[in-house]
Each structure stands twice: as structure tokens, then as C-alpha cells.
Amino acid sequence: MTGASTTDKPSWKDAASRDLVLNSGDRYALFVRGEGAYLWDDEGRRYLDFLGGIAVVSLGHAHPAFVEAAATQAATLTHVSNYFATPPQLALAAQLKRLAGTGPEGRVYFGNSGAEANEAAFKLARLHAGADRPRILALKDAFHGRTMGTLALTGKPYMQAPFEPMVPGVEFLDSTVEALEAAMDDRVAALFVEPIKGEAGVIELPEGYLAAAREITARHGALLIVDEIQTGAGRTGAWFAFQHAGITPDAITVAKGIGNGIPIGALITFGAAGELFYPGTHGSTFGGNALATAVSSAVLSEIERAGLVENAAVRGAQVREAVTATGSDLVEGCRGQGLLVGVALRHPVAKAVVAAAQEHGLIVNAANDSTIRLAPPLTIGDVEIDEFQDLFGKALRTVEDALLLDENHPTPEVSA
Numbered sequence: 001m002t003g004a005s006t007t008d009k010p011s012w013k014d015a016a017s018r019d020l021v022l023n024s025g026d027r028y029a030l031f032v033r034g035e036g037a038y039l040w041d042d043e044g045r046r047y048l049d050f051l052g053g054i055a056v057v058s059l060g061h062a063h064p065a066f067v068e069a070a071a072t073q074a075a076t077l078t079h080v081s082n083y084f085a086t087p088p089q090l091a092l093a094a095q096l097k098r099l100a101g102t103g104p105e106g107r108v109y110f111g112n113s114g115a116e117a118n119e120a121a122f123k124l125a126r127l128h129a130g131a132d133r134p135r136i137l138a139l140k141d142a143f144h145g146r147t148m149g150t151l152a153l154t155g156k157p158y159m160q161a162p163f164e165p166m167v168p169g170v171e172f173l174d175s176t177v178e179a180l181e182a183a184m185d186d187r188v189a190a191l192f193v194e195p196i197k198g199e200a201g202v203i204e205l206p207e208g209y210l211a212a213a214r215e216i217t218a219r220h221g222a223l224l225i226v227d228e229i230q231t232g233a234g235r236t237g238a239w240f241a242f243q244h245a246g247i248t249p250d251a252i253t254v255a256k257g258i259g260n261g262i263p264i265g266a267l268i269t270f271g272a273a274g275e276l277f278y279p280g281t282h283g284s285t286f287g288g289n290a291l292a293t294a295v296s297s298a299v300l301s302e303i304e305r306a307g308l309v310e311n312a313a314v315r316g317a318q319v320r321e322a323v324t325a326t327g328s329d330l331v332e333g334c335r336g337q338g339l340l341v342g343v344a345l346r347h348p349v350a351k352a353v354v355a356a357a358q359e360h361g362l363i364v365n366a367a368n369d370s371t372i373r374l375a376p377p378l379t380i381g382d383v384e385i386d387e388f389q390d391l392f393g394k395a396l397r398t399v400e401d402a403l404l405l406d407e408n409h410p411t412p413e414v415s416a
């Protein structure tokens, strides 16, 4: 890590590497508090959070609407199981239907994460399949989750390899209309689409893809299922990314940004797809409990009240301008939509940029070796964007300098 003292490893790092499973690399910091777009670590250092817990913290940390909803509901009723309904669960289902534009026939299934929302969508596709639709199509490089079902939907062979055999029936396509036309037939139950491939590096679908996918799947009686887990809840400048394309999917999945950090995910169906589940076909003990749904409902209401969907569009453009204004030669350009931004770098130094940014007090993420992902709270304004430009510029310069050093010395300086 650039400029960091490496002599004394803090004890929390020892605890993390001793007590946590080894599924993740070293943790970069120990955060103890958050407020708005800022985080504080155990040494009292402040960081500007332009990752938002990976597109989760829509309202910012410790937002009063979130805190109030969580405290009030925890003091009222948290959990009763899905043998029973609760007012917050029904309110959130109605709210999600309205924001997604399902019309009255829409239905909502609640789980506790993105993966669980996609597991429900996978089962929906199988229920639609009957005996004569064994095929499920998904896109290469799209990410749908880490459970065995959602991993089977995730078109990344290196992620699947250690866990084979996969749940069968899924085929992976290039993200082109031609590839979809060529693959589609009446034996396809569903096409899964990630409208902007966040984990792959904030990569958009080709212009017109969603509209074509809607037409082609409809023609063959296949479901179109859009994974809005990263793109939903206003992040792209619409409530859901599919709305930019003006289509009606058969189902969408949501999680991350709808909860601001409370674990929740949901499958939202449109039209006849909502009639596929019948009693006993799916469920979750925690799914849609009163605490999670009350908080999510308050989060969505606040996004709506404060105009944060519009803010995501406006501030997203300003964040891109700020990236350009750093003047860094490392930056090739920006991808994405609204406040889901991928900064493409000219060299595979994204991890070094992330480390340098943290040294300068800025949290960002390397979606891949040459892409920095930005997904800040939807609440950011001029102050945060100016500070981002300053800190990100410093981080880029730190790495540029190291690259120059690298050219003059045989030992690689940029390997974080």
C-alpha cells in the first residue's frame, strides 16, 4: 500500500485473518462509524465513501430516515414468519409494484439478499419451463450471485470452476442481438439479463439490446428477467434501468440499494409470470420481515421525497466531469449510467489506484484490473464531488508517479 507503514500490523487485521473464513482477501480498513457520504476508521481518519458498500448505501450512512424507521420498527415488531403478514411488508410490496410499474397484477417475493432474489427468479423460470422448456439463457460476464443456483446463472467460468457440477440447463451468450436471435427457440424458459454489468466493470449492453430482447423472448414465449440488483433503486437515474429502454419485463430482481444496508432482496413479477408460484414452491424464514421491509420502505420513500433518482442522473454527469477534470493520463473514459460509474484506466493498475485513494481518504473499488467502480450515495452534492475530484486526482497522480518510477527501475512499484 502506497506510503503506508507496514511494520506494525494492526491487531484487527490479525483477528480478521485468524477468525474469518478465507473467502476474501485482506480487509483494507476497520470502519467504526459513518455519516452521509463519509466513513471513519478505528484511528479516527475520515474517508469519502464513493463505493457506498457496493451500490447499497443509497441515502448515505446513518441517514435520519433510515435510523428512525429501524429504531421505530425494532421497538414495534421485527419478525413473525411468513405464516403471517405485517403492515410494512404489504406497504413495501405495493410501493415496489408502483415504482416498477407492474400495474395491479404485479407480485412481490421477499428474500434477504440479491442472490436469494435471483434464486427465486431461477425457480420462477423452472416453473415456467414445464417439461418442454429446459433451456435458460444468460449473458457471458454477467453476475447474478454466489449461491449454487445463481452461480450457475453467472457467466464467469473461473468463478464456476471450483464448484462444478453446476445446476444444469443454463447457456451463456455474447451480449449481442444476433447471438440472442441465433440461440432462441421455443424450448427456452427464460433469458436473464444484467442491464449494466457492474461486477464485470460497469459494462453497458449494446444500444437497443433490451428492446430487442423483449421482442425476441415474447415471440418465443420465454420470460425476460432483468437483474436490477445493482442498477435499481434510482442509481442509474431511473428507478430501474429497464425503464430507460421503455420495456416491460416479466420479472426483475432487486436488493442492494433498496435497503441502504438492511439485508433485503425481492423478486418483482409483471403480468402472468406472477401466477407461476403456488403454495409450497418457495419461501424464506426471514424474507420480508417487518424490520427489513419497514426500513426498505422508508429508504424508497426518502429517495422519492428528496428527488434522488433525478439527483443520480445530474450528479452522475458531474462525477464524470470531475473524473475528466483530474486531467490524468491514466483515465481513458467513463462507462455506466447515473451514479453507477466505471472509470476505464489505460493500464491494469486499478488495485493500485484503490490503495492510493484510500491513503488519500477516498473509498473506491476495482471492478477489474483496469476499471475503478464508483457507486456513491445518491445524496451526494457539490461538496462531495469537489472533494472526490481532489482526492481521486491525487490518487491517480500517486499511481502515475509510481508508473514513471517503474519505467526507470527494474522492481515493479505498482503491484497492489
Ligand SMILES: *Cc1c(COP(=O)(O)O)cnc(C)c1O
Residues within 6 Å of the ligand: 113, 114, 115, 116, 118, 143, 144, 145, 146, 194, 198, 199, 227, 228, 229, 230, 255, 256
Ligand atoms: C450484488 C449482485 C448480486 C448478488 O447480490 P448479493 O446480495 O450479494 O447476494 C446479484 N446480481 C447483481 C447484478 C449484483 O450486483
